[in-house]
Amino acid sequence: MARVTWRSFSTAIFDCDSTLSEIEGIDELARICGKESQVAELTNAAMDGKIDLSEVYGRRLELLNPTKQQVVALKNAYKATTVPFARELLAHLSRTEVASYIVSGGLHDAVVEYGVWLGLPEENIFAVGATYDPLAGKWWSSESQPVYFQYEAGSLTKTVGKGDIIERRIWPTSKPRRILFGDGSSDLAAIDSVELFVAVAGVVSRDEVVNKASVVLTEPSLASTLMLIHGPEALSRDKIVDTKLLSASIEAVRRGALLFNDKNLEEKFSAAFDKAFKKES
Template identity: 35%
Template sequence: MSFDVICFDCDSTLSKIEGIDELAVRIGLGDEMSELTNAAMNGEVPLEAIYERRLSLIRPDRDSIGWLADLYIEQIVDGVKEVFDTLAAQGKELYIISGGIRQAILPLANYLGLSEAQVHAVDIYFNEDGSYRDYDRNSPLARSGGKAEVCKSLLNSQGSLVMIGDGKTDMEAKQAGAVVIGFGGVVDRQVVREQADFYSAEPSLVSVLAHIL
């Protein structure tokens, strides 16, 4: 099966980190945050139950988002550039769909040859002095089922869409009629092994190309 629209999660799929957890570690809240993130990614709690809580505890400022943007690129998963170059050369429509912070993901997307319009993630807002103000509370990606909503909007009636990711929120894309490839090369989750249409636990993202092309 060949797909017209190919969507990737970001954290633990394109980059080896979980952005929100890294921001938490930076201010000494690491353990608490990673427990919350894992609970959401394993499907134990709905995303919206923890989204606001995490950001209100961390309150990331503009500087910390710039730091995280660099870290995403520094910790890129093996084979990602090769995968994007291969798919772009074939004229595929590529997107990043993430519950992460959009401003931190955009430089990674740019590095991979994507435009801002090809990135769906959650915007955060700053005060004039660069301190944290709020996040986009209307974003579907800050709640459960949001990735399915975004996939549905990208899927035209004739086309076919595949979503690649490591968490329970990525599996929700099936609700939009997407095929889902679970990527366990960074974090191997049982719930994803069970629910994905295809699964790869290889450390390189190149391993998913066989299922996409």
């Protein structure tokens, strides 16, 4: 009997911005609102870990003061910039009973809507709730739009908060072996709350995050992550696999989409992969 060298994961947790989608939501919202330069500066400082997220969160939103409709435009921007194979991957995970979650510091109305479109149940999506002021502008006319009023400060608006959400909200109902995908320092900060953290560097590469992760995804496409989540053995046996996704996954792994900082892990993974998907030549 073949020895299993790569154990599969039952729970997959994704960051949203620059992971499932190629944009940073708040920068895109800034573009939609026409205030990109002021906001980009603040965002980069936060994602590089120079300032704590909780400091800039409110400042950015106050600056933008978005209407609900602008937040809908943000959702559409997320949809339009979805990374390759994100939808297919999430659909496959749901068919194979891997629970998927999104944990994002983005705005609730945009991220949850986007996550639902990707195929996740609403309760598996965590993002920052914002309230709107229905009494803004000409509020008595039916055409006026509520504008952003106040966000709910909490774990997701702090650099170190994602781990809290994962431990308090996801652990109690999810099965063990949890894998987290993300690009930012707030994702890296949750490294101890999961069994494996994968730095997503295919959209934006942040040295601090890439250096500390055991595994790095080097391309925007999520196809190769299917192999990490299910494990090559399980995939090679799986009869209901999405063949297009699977062949993209095999190809991506072969072209080096996954980079291992942890050599021990790399050995296990490569052994399993080579055994399961021997090159026919």
